[in-house]
Each structure stands twice: as structure tokens, then as C-alpha cells.
Amino acid sequence: MTSPSALFRQRLQSNAVAVEAMLAALLSADTQAGEIARPERLLSAIRHGVLNGGKRLRPFLVMETAALFGEGFTAPALRVGAALECIHCYSLVHDDLPAMDDDDLRRGQPTVHIAYDEATAILAGDSLLTLAFDIVAAPETMLADRLKTALVLSLARAAGIGGMAGGQALDLAAEQKTPDAEGIVTLQAMKTGALIRFACEAGAIVADADVEARSLLRRYGETIGLAFQLADDLLDLTSDAATMGKATGKDAARGKGTLVALYGQDWAEERLNELVGAAEALLAPFGERGAILVETARFVANRRS
Template sequence: MTSQSPLFRKRLKSNAENVEAALAGLLSGEVRAGEIARPERLLAAIRHGVLNGGKRLRPFLVIESAALFGDAFAPAALRIGAALECVHCYSLVHDDLPAMDDDDLRRGQPTVHVAFDEAAAILAGDSLLTLAFETIAAPETALSDRIKTELVLSLARAAGIGGMAGGQALDLAAEKMAPDEAGIVTLQAMKTGALIRFACEAGAIIADADGATRARLRRYGETVGLAFQLADDLLDLTADAETMGKATGKDAARGKGTLVALKGQEWAERRLGELVDEAQALLAPFGERSAILVEAARFIANRRS
């Protein structure tokens, strides 16, 4: 396992703290213009599902991809990262429901429907999804309307029918009929990879970069998204619930196909190394500015929780 540089660890920690603070601000009890009230119990359920630690990897990728283009984009990138984390947390709250993956533990604590109830968990997820797009559109996000529209469009497509939500539908179907290799790749690219791809491309959108640059960061996002899922499948096979902060071994128990189950642990570890190399090659045109994102690819591939 490759150790991370002190600078990378510092950036990961400071970004996570900044995102946590931004999320806490978005989820305060303060009633915004256009709102009528913020129900106390609903807000508590949302905060339970969001303000519970975590690496905040997706916002980190937004912030660091935007940093390729200069420090001026940092405030907007933080808000877009927080919006993306709202979508991610909504998906976790809903995926944990009995009708979906039926999980009782998330990040080492009871899931929202266990700590509150199923109705609260559904409404918490609904609220987080809408809050994400509100955050992008809000005047506090210092971007042009054109750039905001691009971000809304890209995130909606990454999160919706043809992205994360569609991937969850395929994942549920996989419990009844295990997909072939191509089906597994499609499922994982949608359920897990789409939001990670958006996170990396978002930096280029925020900076209004040209089409080729945007495509390069999108491809980097696809590459590290695949690495994330491969590492996750390995951890599901080898890690314990205490380390992961959630149940492990569930994919195998439900008969769901994964690339690790299909091709083996040795293949997966070799493929992770190849994906890190591909990610580094994609970032080469950015030179030294991409050092943190290169390390991010290694971090994703070698993570242990």
C-alpha cells in the first residue's frame, strides 16, 4: 500500500472540515427566503444522515479539480462540493431503507430509518436532493447563470435515471439475476461511478474550461470511479464491519455479481494498479498542479475503509 504525502493528508482533512462546516450551515435551523418553516424532527434526521464524519471524497474531488485552474474558484467549488455531498448522502439514506439494501449501520452509527423511522428517512433524502440543486442555484454560489445551468444539468444526469438512481435499480435487479461482466460494468458506472465522474468534471465546468479539458477530467473521473468500486468490492470481501462502519459481505450473501467475484482478488489488485497509471497519464498535461489528484487516485485504489 502506498503511503500518502503529508500535503495530501492535510488537504483531505482540511477539505473535509470545510465541507462539514458548509453542510452544517446549509442544514441550520435558519429559515431561508421562500421557505415557510424547517420542521425540527426532519432537520434532525437529515443532520443525522449527513453530519456524521466521512472522508467527503466527492467534494474533495470537486475542490481539487477546480484547483487545477487557480485559487479563485475555491469558494464556488466548496459550495458545489457540498451540493454533491447532499446528493450522495440522500442516496445513502434511501439505499439503506428496508425496500432497498436494508442496512442498519452507516459510518459506524444507526442508519436514518433505524434512528428515526422510514418516513423520516424518505423525507430526509427528498430534502437533500432538492437542497443540492438549491445550493447550486443560490446567489451565494458565485458563478454565472450559464455555468450554474451546466452544473445542474450534469449533476441531474449523473444522479438520475441514466446515472445513480438507474444504477440502484440495476443493483436491485441483480439480486434476482446476476448480470454478466458488461452488465456489472454498466451497473457500477451508474450507481457509483456517475457521481465521482461528475465530481472530477465539475472543476472544469466551474472554471469554464474548454471541451477537451472537460473531457479529460471526465475520463479521469470515470477511471477513479471504477477504481473506487473495485476497491469497495475488495473491501466487501476482506474487511470487517467495524473497519468499514457498515455491514460487509452482503453482495456475496445476496448473490450479486461483482468484478472481484468474477475475476478474482489477484486480477482486481492488478487492475487497480493499471487504473492508477491511467489516471496519472490523464493528468499529465496539468503538470505539478495535478499532484494532489494523482495521489487521490492512489488513495482511492488503496483505501482500507
């Protein structure tokens, strides 16, 4: 019998392949109904920022939370996952800009503004943000209109001023004044956690699950979102650029506060174990169906890149 950890790795890889293929198709040179043209250089920059590997963890979470409710939700969950990945990639393209985090390397290759130019990188991010909502609303996403509306609203709230974009604003402000522990938690819940939370709740929306199931998966997403950022802060402290595929040690260099900096590595490792336990408890009502998502929580907490 295949172990849960081995099955998780298989599913993570197979889902990543499916997401990559979906994104490549969505980012083809073919114009869609209502479009006039897709400028070649802009499209090339977008593909550079999106089709560059990566674990595709957020789409994986959409697909696996939807799978809790049966096998009939794979196709719409894949498209919603691809939409979410467009939002995630847009945020990376913009975060890497000189006016933001000023990074030259992403996933082991030059960032979009380095490979192209700043203006093209800005437009690439704008295009990806817009495309995400296009994908959800499109007729090819076979969901009832009320579910599409729920997804659009939830994604907008997770990505916007009260979510990821607002979190980036707080992150920039943290370079001038280091936040306290509560401020760090808020910043991280917005900048990183909001899209992970959405990914988990989105699977329940796609499956038209009841309010209780949707709430459980939302809380699971919040929990592993905390674990993801805490693990990321540990890696920023302990890993190197070759392993991570991006610059490390930048938070300390910029004076940004992290929970790891406040409480230390031992505390962080203990807290990660607590978060994995909390995630597992939230999944208990799903029984064996939740095994892959339990392994996902462990993976998030123990990742090395």
C-alpha cells in the same frame, strides 16, 4: 518539502472540515427566502444522515479539480461540493432503507430509518436531493448563470435515471439475476461512478475551463470511479464491519455479482494498478498541478475503509 502523499492527506482533511462546516450552515434551523418552516424532526434526521463524518471525497474532487485552474475558484467549488455531498448522502439514506439494501449501520452509527423511522428517512432523502439544486442555483454560489445551468444539467444526469438512481435499480435487479461482466461494469459506472465522474468534471465547469480540459477530467473521474468500486468490492470481501463502519459481505450473501467474484482478488489488485496508471496519464497535461489528484487515485485504489 512536504511529500505529495502527505500534502494529499492534509488537503483531504482540511477540505473535509470546510465541507462539514458548510453543510452544517446549510442545514441550520434558519429558514431561507421562500421557505416557510424547517420541521425540527425532519431537520434532525437530515443532519444525522449528513453530519456524521466521512472522508467527503466527492466534494474534495470538485475542489481539487477546480484548483487546477487557480486559487480563485475555492468558494464556488466548496458550495458545489456541498451540493454534491447532499446528493451522495441522500442516496445513502435511501439505499439503507428496508426496501433497498436494508442496512442498520452507516459510518459506525444507526442508519436514518433506524434512528428515526422509514417515512422520515424517505423525506430526509427527498429534502437532500432538492437542497442540492437549491445550493447550486442560489445567489451565494458566485458563478455565471450559464455555468450554474451546466452544473445543474450535469448533476441531474449523473444522479438520475441514467446515472445513480438507475444504477440502484440495476443493483436491485442483480439480486434476482446476476449480471455478466459487462452488466456489472454498467451498473457500477451508474450507481457509484456517475457522481465521482461529475465531481471531477464539475471542477472544470466551475473554473469555466475549455472543452479539452473538461473532457480530460471527466475521463479521470470515470477512471477513479471504476477504481473506487473495485476497491469497495475488495473491501466487502476482505474487511470487517468495525473497519468499514457498515455491514460487509452483503454482496456475496445476496448473490450479487462483482468483478472480484468473477475474476478473483489477484486480478482486481492488478486492475487497480492499471487504473491508477491510467488516471496518472490523464493528468499528465497538468504537470505538477495534478500531483494531488494523482495521489487521490492511489488513495482510492488502496483505501482500507
